Amino acid sequence: MYTALVVIQVVVSIALIVFVLLQQGKGADAGAAFGAGASGTVFGSRGSANFFSRATAVCAVLFMxxxxxxxxxxxxxxxxxxxxxxDEIEESAPADTQEQPAAPAKEETPSAPAIPE
Incomplete structure (x- = not known):
C-alpha cells in the first residue's frame, strides 16, 4: 500500500507541476482583448483558465x-x-568507546646521497 501511494504521489506531483506551468498569466487576458489570437486556442478564450485552474485544484487536493x-x-x-x-538510528550506531588508532610516526626523509667528486 505504501509503495502504491508513493507512486501515485509522484505522478500527481508531476501533473501538478505541469498544470501550474501551463497556466496563462494574468496579463495574457489583456492580449486576447486586443486581438492577440488567444481566442482561437484549443480551449477557447476563457476555457483554458477554467480547465487548468480546476485541474490544478484537483491535483493539489490529491497531493495533500x-x-x-x-x-x-x-x-x-x-x-x-x-x-x-x-531511536533506531541511535541504537544501531557504533559506540564511541573504541580506541582510536595512534597516528603514524612522522618519518624522516632520507638525505640525498653524497655526490662523489
Whole structure:
C-alpha cells in the first residue's frame, strides 16, 4: 500500500507541476482583448483558465490527501515497531568507546646521497 501511494504521489506531483506551468498569466487576458489570437486556442478564450485552474485544484487536493495518508502510515508503522526512526538510528550506531588508532610516526626523509667528486 505504501509503495502504491508513493507512486501515485509522484505522478500527481508531476501533473501538478505541469498544470501550474501551463497556466496563462494574468496579463495574457489583456492580449486576447486586443486581438492577440488567444481566442482561437484549443480551449477557447476563457476555457483554458477554467480547465487548468480546476485541474490544478484537483491535483493539489490529491497531493495533500496522499501526503496525509503517507504520514499516517509512517507514524502507524513507527508506533507498531515500538519507537521512532531516530531511536533506531541511535541504537544501531557504533559506540564511541573504541580506541582510536595512534597516528603514524612522522618519518624522516632520507638525505640525498653524497655526490662523489
Amino acid at each position: 490527501s496522499i501526503s496525509l495518508a503517507l504520514a499516517y502510515l509512517v507514524e502507524d508503522a513507527a508506533r507498531s515497531s515500538g519507537g521512532s526512526l531516530a
